[in-house]
Amino acid sequence: MTLTETRTDAVAPSASAAPRRQADAPALFEADDISIAFGGIKAVDGVTFDVAAGEIFAIVGPNGAGKSTIFNLISRIYEPTGGRLTFQGQDITNVPPHTIARRGIARTFQNIELFEHATVLDNLLIGRHCRAKPNIFAEMLFTPGVRRRELEHREAVEEVIDFLDLANYRDQRISGLPYGVRKVVELARALCARPKLLLLDEPASGLNTEETEEVAFWIDDIKNDLGITVIMIEHDMSLVSAVSNRVLALNNGRTLALGTPSEVQSNPAVIEAYLGGEAP
Amino acid sequence: MRILFKTSYLDDIRLFQHSGQVFWYGLLTVGLLLAPFVLGDFYVGELSYVFVLAIAGVGLMLLIGYTGLVSLGHGAFMAIGAYTNTYLITKGVPFLIAFPAAGLAALLAGVLIAVPANRMTGIYLAIATLAFSQIVEQLVIRWESVTRGFQGMPVPAPELFGHALARPWEFYYFCLAVLILVVLAAINLTRSPTGRAMVAIRDSEISAQSLGVNLVQYKTIAFALSAGITGLGGALLGHKMRFISPDAFNILLSIQLLLMVVVGGLGSIHGAILGAIFVGGLPQAIALMRDYLPPTIARTPGLEPGLFGVVMVSVVLFEPLGIYGRWLKIKAFFDYFPIYRRATFKRQRSYLKTERVR
Numbered sequence A: 001m002t003l004t005e006t007r008t009d010a011v012a013p014s015a016s017a018a019p020r021r022q023a024d025a026p027a028l029f030e031a032d033d034i035s036i037a038f039g040g041i042k043a044v045d046g047v048t049f050d051v052a053a054g055e056i057f058a059i060v061g062p063n064g065a066g067k068s069t070i071f072n073l074i075s076r077i078y079e080p081t082g083g084r085l086t087f088q089g090q091d092i093t094n095v096p097p098h099t100i101a102r103r104g105i106a107r108t109f110q111n112i113e114l115f116e117h118a119t120v121l122d123n124l125l126i127g128r129h130c131r132a133k134p135n136i137f138a139e140m141l142f143t144p145g146v147r148r149r150e151l152e153h154r155e156a157v158e159e160v161i162d163f164l165d166l167a168n169y170r171d172q173r174i175s176g177l178p179y180g181v182r183k184v185v186e187l188a189r190a191l192c193a194r195p196k197l198l199l200l201d202e203p204a205s206g207l208n209t210e211e212t213e214e215v216a217f218w219i220d221d222i223k224n225d226l227g228i229t230v231i232m233i234e235h236d237m238s239l240v241s242a243v244s245n246r247v248l249a250l251n252n253g254r255t256l257a258l259g260t261p262s263e264v265q266s267n268p269a270v271i272e273a274y275l276g277g278e279a280p
Numbered sequence B: 001m002r003i004l005f006k007t008s009y010l011d012d013i014r015l016f017q018h019s020g021q022v023f024w025y026g027l028l029t030v031g032l033l034l035a036p037f038v039l040g041d042f043y044v045g046e047l048s049y050v051f052v053l054a055i056a057g058v059g060l061m062l063l064i065g066y067t068g069l070v071s072l073g074h075g076a077f078m079a080i081g082a083y084t085n086t087y088l089i090t091k092g093v094p095f096l097i098a099f100p101a102a103g104l105a106a107l108l109a110g111v112l113i114a115v116p117a118n119r120m121t122g123i124y125l126a127i128a129t130l131a132f133s134q135i136v137e138q139l140v141i142r143w144e145s146v147t148r149g150f151q152g153m154p155v156p157a158p159e160l161f162g163h164a165l166a167r168p169w170e171f172y173y174f175c176l177a178v179l180i181l182v183v184l185a186a187i188n189l190t191r192s193p194t195g196r197a198m199v200a201i202r203d204s205e206i207s208a209q210s211l212g213v214n215l216v217q218y219k220t221i222a223f224a225l226s227a228g229i230t231g232l233g234g235a236l237l238g239h240k241m242r243f244i245s246p247d248a249f250n251i252l253l254s255i256q257l258l259l260m261v262v263v264g265g266l267g268s269i270h271g272a273i274l275g276a277i278f279v280g281g282l283p284q285a286i287a288l289m290r291d292y293l294p295p296t297i298a299r300t301p302g303l304e305p306g307l308f309g310v311v312m313v314s315v316v317l318f319e320p321l322g323i324y325g326r327w328l329k330i331k332a333f334f335d336y337f338p339i340y341r342r343a344t345f346k347r348q349r350s351y352l353k354t355e356r357v358r
């Protein structure tokens, strides 16, 4: 199965044995002192973290802490006012946003941004866009080459459909799908891009307990079977402690704590922020 | 009830999904090929007019229905196509070169308007395209050395390999051929990465971008292609009318084009063609009905534009998917016959729980 070819060789540090990434292993992704302000509000203020290949990295924090903004900075939707983003040793702080997917970073959105009026299959095929080499003249003639590449994309998409069990919804339009399925479709669409780094913005929000457990299994599979590194924003601390190797806690755009799930959960500043009241 | 068994991924890529479609589209083609033998010159001419509208409509559909960019000024691209074609022909350029050149000229104009259009959406884009069409109209009026201003220009019959397509049925077949080629190209595009990128931009620019779609590039492609195809339609419209003048390409034409794609059904090539049949056929239908209507209604001036308006508003209110959407529902009813549910086409409520209270 070609889906597994993207597996990276780096061994994921397991949550219990090796909480911090080894200093000698090069980081897959680094955010160095990134900041952004909207008007007077510093949504992200000097945040630094790095993510090793094969890691599952969680970002937690109360609403408005700046978590989604970090993803939008990585996707290059927002222009950082300071700092540096590095992916696979390359500086991506100033690259055009549409090149991010081709470099190997795919994402989901907190408010689900699917292509409403297209079918699940078409949504997933659009996920292949960064792996396609569109040639408009050949496409208008639908040359045998175009046909062959379409079949290749379709095969790649079907692997993801199998992986996430979406076969029943393949030909349905998004606008007719329930919320839980949409979340899975969005995850599937990101996987179709064959990313090395996957950004999940609240993958379990709005899901019930069983669906949340399913998400936990999928995230594990994504790491172990597909070898994809994951950065995940999540409120649900049980999901975070179940799957993630390290956690970054944010409040008001600033880092509160960075460490293993249990370290972060017992950090006084984190407890303070979650129980309300300003962190000192 | 029809059940489709798919045995290969090719089944989803194919032009025709099942033998029933092959049959019906084949029958339609045969019918259209035979039409000139049974219909008089008048109706053959009316059908060619519908084909011309459909060509322009497919162009506009790619922009509005597939990429989600509004244009209130597509009549201008028809004008550019018509004037380029006619000017080149009167300068002795063969039709077979002038015709594609007309499409190319409109295409380049489309690239030009895409530059500012890339920075706007929605109502601003609508106004910008409207302004563009006014500029083109003024240009056509003022640039007398090329367009002869209000005097207008006679358009000679198109000439293929030294043979003038002067008779209505000859022009009919030519328009039909162009329409089929344009429709095939458009359908091929919509089942390829470029067409899907356009749909992605329509439904969510932000995720299109995060999946690697270069927004500026694909919006420009959409404008260029749309304008080019509409320009080809314009060139043929010139031949159909045999005479072009600035008032043939005014704002009303742009609105008719918009009406076509909306009434026909946004987001499908079928919609563009059904819309063209509607817009091209309504005046005839009104003329036929006149004899049966009470004289006070039948003689009311402005009956046609009034009806256009009523239909447009009703479609937007009651059937946003247009004629084609209505047809799909009827077809689904028969396809699923005993088990059809009324809610099949209802949108699911998708609740969001983004603000979570902990």
Ligand SMILES: Nc1ncnc2c1ncn2[C@@H]1O[C@H](COP(=O)(O)OP(=O)(O)O)[C@@H](O)[C@H]1O
Binding pocket: A038, A041, A043, A061, A062, A063, A064, A065, A066, A067, A068, A069, A070
């Ligand atoms: N495009 C924007 N314009 C203005 N303010 C923004 C924008 N995006 C985010 N913010 C602000 O930045 C802060 C962080 O938002 P966000 O990252 O979405 O929070 P969360 O951690 O809940 O995902 C909030 O105060 C929000 O209002």
Ligand SMILES: [Mg+2]
Binding pocket: A067, A068, A069, A110
């Ligand atoms: Mg958020």
